[in-house]
Amino acid sequence: MSLHKSEYLDLRSVVWPTAKNLINFAVNSNKYLEKIQTLWINHSEDINKAFSDLGLKDLGFVICYIHGISCEGWFDVDTNSIHIRTVRSGGNNEILDTIIHELLHLATYKKDLTYEEREKIVDEYLQKPQFSKLLK
Numbered sequence: 001m002s003l004h005k006s007e008y009l010d011l012r013s014v015v016w017p018t019a020k021n022l023i024n025f026a027v028n029s030n031k032y033l034e035k036i037q038t039l040w041i042n043h044s045e046d047i048n049k050a051f052s053d054l055g056l057k058d059l060g061f062v063i064c065y066i067h068g069i070s071c072e073g074w075f076d077v078d079t080n081s082i083h084i085r086t087v088r089s090g091g092n093n094e095i096l097d098t099i100i101h102e103l104l105h106l107a108t109y110k111k112d113l114t115y116e117e118r119e120k121i122v123d124e125y126l127q128k129p130q131f132s133k134l135l136k
Contacts, residue, residue, distance in 0.1 A: 025068020032086035039096055050130035056107040073098040075105040097135050
């Protein structure tokens with residue numbers, strides 16, 4: 001999946017690849033991985049229930065890559081994967097929001113939709129009680 005230049009305008013935050021950012025992530029990558037694992041262990045049951053309750057498709061095995069640079073997150077339907085930035089992420093709630101956001105993209109993706117249409121669908125799901133209660 002390629003990110004079009006116009007889509008960068010809609011990103012809330014981007015961490016660019018500077019030497020300092022790359023070194024920080026390399027030194028602290030185990031800490032970031034542990035943070036993501038803990039978040040998933042603590043919330044996966046509720047997330048899976050929300051997907052099921054809303055009739056969203058079972059995504060099966062999803063690979064989650066963690067990053068120290070780039071935008072907050074993105075998804076790849078070809079590899080059934082999500083990418084989550086853990087550095088300067090806004091805390092656990094923001095990371096959890098990003099994980100759910102990207103999983104919703106995988107579950108609702110339609111090739112013929114524009115970026116704005118895809119984001120609108122995901123935002124509408126995030127406002128449903130099944131997800132909004134997880135992100136308080």
